[in-house]
Amino acid sequence: MNTTMKEGFNLAMMKGLKKWRLFSLLAALTIFLSGCGEEYLSTLTPAGQVGRDQFNLLLLSTAIMTLVVIVVVIIYVLALVKFRRKKVGENVIPKQVEGSHTLEVIWTVIPILLLIVLAIPTVIYTYKHADVSAMDHVDADGNKTAVTVNVTAKLYWWEFEYPDLGVVTAQELVVPTGEKVYFNLKAADVKHSFWIPAAGGKLDTNVENVNQFYLEFDKESAGLKDGVFYGKCAELCGPSHALMDFKVKTLNRTDFNAWVESAKTTEAVAEGDLATQGEEIFNTSCIACHATSAAGSAGGVGPNLAAFGDRNRVAGFMEHTEENLKNWINDPQSYKPGNLMPQPEQLNNGEKFSDEQLDALAEYLMGLSIEK
Amino acid sequence: MSSIAQKKGFGATLWDYLTTVDHKKIAVMYLIAGGLFFVIGGIEAMLIRIQLAKPDNDFVSAGLFNEIITMHGTTMIFLAAMPILFGFMNAVMPLQIGARDVAFPFLNSLGFWLFLFGGIFLNLSWFMGGAPDAGWTSYASLSLASPGHGIDFYAIGLQIAGAGTYIGGINFLVTIINMRAPGMTYMRMPLMTWTTFVASALILFAFPPLTIGLFFLILDRMFGGNFFDHTMGGNTIIWEHLFWIFGHPEVYILILPAFGIFSEIFAIFARKRLFGYSSMVFATVLIGFLGFMVWAHHMFTVGLGPTANAIFAVATMAIAVPTGMKIFNWLLTIWGGSIKVTVPMLYALAFIPSFVAGGVTGVMQGAAPLDYQLHDSYFIVAHFHYVIVGGVVLAILAALHLYWPLMFNQMLSEKLGKWTFWFFFIGFHMTFFIQHFLGLMGMPRRVFTFGADQGWDLFNLISSVGAFFMAAGVIILVVNIIITAVKNVPVGNDPWEDGRTLEWAIPQPVPFYNFKQTPLVRGLDTFWIEKQEGNKEGMTYAEPLSDIHMPNNSFIPFMMTVGLFIAGFGALYNGEKEWAVPVLVLGLAITVASMAVRSVKDDHGFHIHKEDLMNEKGGK
Known part of the structure; x- marks a missing residue:
């Protein structure tokens, strides 16, 4: 050497x-x-x-x-x-550099x-x-290769529309793993901001324009604590800004396709007497704002409830129990101040829903599922 | 608190302060009013931290919480930090440049009253149907949707207070350009004066966008305008741009005077000339300039596109360079000096690591893609409290101790001052350091509560405990001020013994005309030079003793402000109450009439005759 x-x-x-x-x-x-x-x-x-x-x-x-x-x-x-x-x-004068x-x-x-x-x-x-150029790529049959989700932020809930798949859902975003998922973001009322901290940074949902970006998810969310990733609203949007959470379920591509298929075909059915009673109440009081079929497009007044039984939370932030659901229906303002859901008195001839009515509604709503 | 004031009756003293145009008295009023708003903002901060001490807390309701955070931010920035700094600028800057007053004493008074009445107007919202609740940034879609009059109080209150700030800024600029004593060249100006100068220039350019934004908001909310209503062809992003074109320079309007204060302190208590004076001046100007080039970094997540984000990201990082220069110059100032750890120096020494920590997180947020994660999370809350509290508030507390003897001829207790310092300093880091991690762990800002078991419970509790330490520090400070005021032991000039600039050369209490004879400035740190040469008087004079021309007191600024204050209520209730328009007209009439009186009435001021000056011994 x-x-x-x-x-x-x-x-x-x-x-x-x-x-x-x-x-x-x-x-x-x-x-x-x-x-x-x-x-x-x-x-x-x-x-x-x-x-x-x-x-x-x-x-x-x-x-x-x-x-x-x-x-x-x-x-x-x-x-x-x-x-x-x-x-x-004490008396030293330092050099004045x-x-x-x-x-x-x-x-x-x-x-x-x-x-x-x-x-x-x-x-x-x-x-x-910021590169969303692959958003509109199509395969040989003219079908989009990537999943695009139109996110609409509303006071205080999230609507997720899959325009190419003909499916719409709310509060729980379902996305495939291992590929880029593209988002079109917009707000319906005031400005919000769409943030899934574990997946990547946020992007605002403005009132006057659509923002686009993409996120990727490596693994299925099934193994997580609640089986979902947490999503947050990151822009002050009113009293219940803190409660404007959503959840993200990630599925492998096969399961995702199955979910889409099921979402498109599942009809809301009430199983049992109690649920049927609940369906009747729902059809008189709730259906004007809440759809129960996931097939369709965005623009719901209230969150789409087709997958309510599969959800992780009531009203986006409360534990998914019948008790919470009943409390929520009978007094939404006290749980989520400033939200736009009518108080029960406005829907039920000036009275709160009775315990029987609530039991029936809860039974019906908890039975709404597209994953079963 | 001078001996003259004590001999007068309360009514006479009150009238004196209502009409004064003396920069020293206006400084005291800024300090008192700003201090009061600081306490109010502090109470709001405590309510926030109590609410967030545990998950799912119901100490305050969701709507009230939003009002509290909005008022906390707005109060601390516009009504506490800026006015208190204005107080110190007013108290110190004219003395530092050897002037008898600011260039426009009348406007100085007007600026103060506008700030005070704007602040009162804003805070009256608490008692008149609810405070603003759209955050201190008051983004347009939410601020237009906000029910009640809260946002109207915000827009009109800030408009009035902002006019005061603007007037003050112009006044300081003209003063520094025109009123420097002979020999006080630009490159001999003390750093406190330099930073006042640059901050005032920033006010000159930064406040007009805010004024326009607020006028748009006022028109939209009260007079049927559609500047921000996108359904009518308006655009909410315009508000965001206008707000941040103002808002980012605003940060430097606050921090530059803080830099000035610390530059004075390091030099005094290290007994050493400020290291790299010219580069410090250069860095100050450069920071001020770059401050206007980076506003969109508050808007990285708005969707401006990658090119805008990349440009503003790089520009933001560039600001770190002049700021870093300053940090190293301060370090080299104390290097080789003779460091005496007094209370002001304690704050200055604490400032360096605190502010560096706040600065580096700023650079991290300048990296746009990373900011997508950090923006609007608790990380940003931690960051701006590190720069504002770790920079501006520490400077204010330092200056309070440093300049107290200059303003009141008494010394705050060093012992209690140290207690305040340690409580505040430990509490500050305890409250805010941990918030960086809360943000990284996914906690958004401006949340009135948070669900349990998201991993945030313990850190929030620690943060809240820290807030109580800070509160304890402030309470000790108030006790200190009361004790000192009651004892009222005169200390004379140059109480820190190592004063270097002109303000320490003036006899105490400072005569209302400041300088009997205009001094001749013979270099940077002119008082230090005179002392080193054994000049007992501390000053060389540029002129023989002669008559001094002084302005008369005036009640007109107060009346002009009262008019605008009344008009504000008229605008606020426009279209809702029958009396609204008449009140609006009446208020504006009072203001315009006061202005007319001012224009028509000749007021030549008065002269202090040479003979009277000779009879006076220094102070009094």
């Missing part, structure tokens, strides 16, 4: 060592951060490519910024320890370099995550 080779070798070693250091810093960060939060909700446990890109950007920026903080803290602590008046002496060009150049150039390191992936990902 001659000297140049040795030097080269050493250099490579050093480089490797440096890389290894950065890698270990990143690895430590990853472990530390992913310890935070729940898998179905946290941005720190990304569930798809978009979320993962953004998480990587988080790691990179955190690493760079940690470096800056460490440098500042070292200088700061040293200055504090070395130059306290007790140490320097004007400044230093060299230092100014150093702390201008190094930050610029660090920022360039961050700016490059930032710009690349900005374009990448």
Whole structure:
């Protein structure tokens, strides 16, 4: 081995060592951060490519910024320890230094370099995550290859329409795994913002224009705590902004296709006497706003209830029990202030629904399912 | 609190303050009014944290919570932070440049009263049907949909207060350009003056977009306009742009004076000239300039498209460079100095790590795709509290201790000051550090409650406990102020012993005409130079003792403001109450009549004669 080779070798070693250091810093960060939060909700446990890109950007920026903080803290602590008046002496007049060009150049150039390191992936990902060009690709038969969901945000619920599949649902988004799912986002009343933290960043639903982006989901949600990912409204939209949650069910492509088929064909049926009674009440009081068939298009006054029995939550945020459902129907304003569902008195001749009526309604609604 | 004021009756003192055009008295009024609003905003903050201390809490209702967060943000920015900083600018800047007052003393008074009455108008909403509830940003679709008069109070109140700020900003600009003492070149101006200058320039350019946005909102809500109603061809995104074209520079309007205050403190308590003075000035101007180029980073998720997002992302990152320059210059100022840890210095030292933490999270949010995750989550709440509390509020608390002897000729207790500091500092980090993680864990901001078992319960509780520490700190501060005011021990000029700039050279209490003779400024840190050369008086004079021309007090600014205040109610109830239009007209008539009186009546001010000046000994 001659000297140049040795030097080269050493250099490579050093480089490797440096890389290894950065890698270990990143690895430590990853472990530390992913310890935070729940898998179905946290941005720190990304569930798809978009979320993962953004998480990587988080790691990179955190690493760079940690470096800056460490440098500042070292200088700061040293200055504090070395130059306290007790140490320097009470009557010492320090040298009145004007400044230093060299230092100014150093702390201008190094930050610029660090920022360039961050700016490059930032710009690349900005374009990448806005690229919806494949949205309209069609196969040989003229069918769209990708799933597109039209999301309409309303006070305080979410409508999900699959325009190419002829299906509409509410509150629970169902998407296939392992492919890009495209979204058209719009608000029906005031501005909201569509956010599935585990899958990727948010995009606003504006009142005057449609926003488009895509998300990806790697795995089926069945294994998660509630069997779903959590979605949130991220823009203040009124009193019940905090309660404007939705859920995301991810299925593999085969199951997703089966779900779509079932959604298109399932008719609402009341099984048993109680449910039939419930259906009658529903048909006089509720059907004007709530559809019970998932086949169709967007534009419901109230959430589509075709899949109500499959849902994870009542009104988007309460545990899915008959008790909660009955409470909700009989006093929606106290549970979700400012929502647009009429109070029972407006629907039921000026009175609250009786216990019998509620039992029947609950029985009927809980029986509405497209997954069975 | 000067000895003169105590000898006067209460009525006479009140009349004196209602009519004063003296920048020092106006500064005191800004401080008191801003302090009051700070306490109100603080109480609102406590209510927020109590509500969020545990999941599914029902301490306040959903609608009330939105009113509280809206008023907390609006109050803290417009009615607490900015006015208090205006107070310090008013108190210090004219003295620093060797001026007898600001350029337009009458306007100075008008600016204050407009701010105060605008703030009162806004807060009256609590008692008149409900406060605004669309967030301090008041995004158009929600603010148009909001029932009641809350948003109307917001729009009109901020319009009145904003006019005051605008007038104040112009006044400071003209003052600094025209009223500097001989020898006070631009590159000898202390950093506090420089940052006042740049912040005022930002006000000059940033407030008109807000004014326009607010007028659109007023017209839309009260007079049937359709600027933001998309069903009538309007567009809500216009509001977002107008608001943030104002809103982002606003952040720098707040933080630049804070930088100025800390620059003074580091130099004084390290007994050392500010390191890299010219680059500090350059960085200040550059930050001010870039501040106008980045507003859309508040709108990354609006759907402006990748090109706009990429450009604004890179521009945002660029701001980190001049800000970093400042941090390192401060570090190098204390490096090699002789550091004395007084209360102001304690705040300044705490500011560096706190603000750096807030700054780096800002850069993270500048990375647009990452911001898609962070935006409108608790991460952003943590970030802006790190820069506003860790920067601006720490500066305000520091300046309160630093300039208290300058403004009142008494010293706040250092011991109690340290208690305040530690409570506030620990509470601040406890409250907000953990919120970064809440955001990353998927918690959106502006939620009135949150469901249990989403992994957020413990962190929210910790955050709420921290808020109580901060409150304890503020209570100790109030006690400190009361004790100090009651004791009233005069301390004289240069109480910190290492004052470097002109304001510390003036005898205490500061005479109402400030300088008997206009000083000659012989370099940066002119008082320091005089002291080093053994000049006992602390000043070299640029002119012989001669008559001083002073402005008369005036009640007209107060009346002009009262007119607008009354007119505000007329506009607010337009179309709803019969008396609305007459009241609107009456209010505007009062304002216009007051302006006419001001225009027609000659007011040449008065002269203090040379002989009287010679008889006075320094202070009094």
